[in-house]
Amino acid sequence: MIPWLPPALTDLFIEAAWQTLLMTFGGAVIAVVVGLPLALLLHATGPDGLHPNGWINRPIGLLVNAVRSTPFIILMVAIVPFTRLVAGTSIGTTAALVPLALAATAFIVRLFENALREVDRGVIEAARAMGATRTQIMARVLVPEALPGLIAAITVTLVGLVGYSAMAGAIGGGGLGDLGIRFGYQRFMPEVMATVVAILILFVQGLQSLGDWLVRRFSRR
Incomplete structure (x- = not known):
């Protein structure tokens, strides 16, 4: 129960919070x-990668940059036909997962790539000298060595997805953003808007704290 809200709105908050969790973590997993x-792949095919190949690297890089440069609210509207094709509908939490996952993927790819670039090249060369294949180097050297950076990237993406999920509510995506818009803004209920903001702040703080702890836990001192 939320003391300052009617019982019916409390139930709506529980449902909306669950929808926000689903959109945030579902989008992050994808x-x-x-x-x-x-x-x-981008790291391996880059100029200094394990297998430089501009024909693969440049098109993928351009596609990722194109999605990243598109404002999320515009991306949601632009890919409505694709969303209908994948989810069978263009409204609701399930439909919102499609643009959320697409935007988060483009965002996290660059963060992951930067984390992989920070791995000491000496470690990679040592693995090569011991006869490790490219696949073994990526799986057993690059990923483990970049793990703290990868976790930090996931944390940043999760925090970003919380904001994206709130924007998804503007066009029927559900979640706390939808609740804040329908009741807090359209029905002039400031207590609802304040509660939505407070819950989102607590959620983000929890995610960031957990992510920071995991980064410290897996960092090699």
Whole structure:
């Protein structure tokens, strides 16, 4: 129960909070699953990578940059036909996952790529000298060595997805953003808007604190 809100709104807050969690973590899981292989591919095919190949690196890089440079609210509207094709609908939490995952993937790919670039090249050369294949170097050297940076990238992406999920509420995506717009703004209920903002702040602070702890935990002193 939220003491300053009617019981009916409390139930709506619980449902909206669950929808926000689903959009945030669902989008992040998809982004990590798709983004890490893409980041490894971009790193490997870059000029200083394990297997430089501009024909692969440049088109993928341009596509990632194109998605990253598109404001999220515009991206949501622009890919409505694709969202309908994938989710069967263009409204609701499930539909919102499509643009959220797409935006988060483009965002996290570059963060992952930067984390991979920070790995000491001496470690990579040592693995090469011991006869490790490119795949073994990526899986057993690059990823473990870049793990703190990868965790930090995931944390930043999760925090960004909280904001994106709130924007998704503007066009029927559900979640706390939708609740804040419908009741806090359109129905002039400032207590609802204040509660939405407070919950989102606490959520972001929790994610950031957990991410910072994990980065410290996996960092090699």
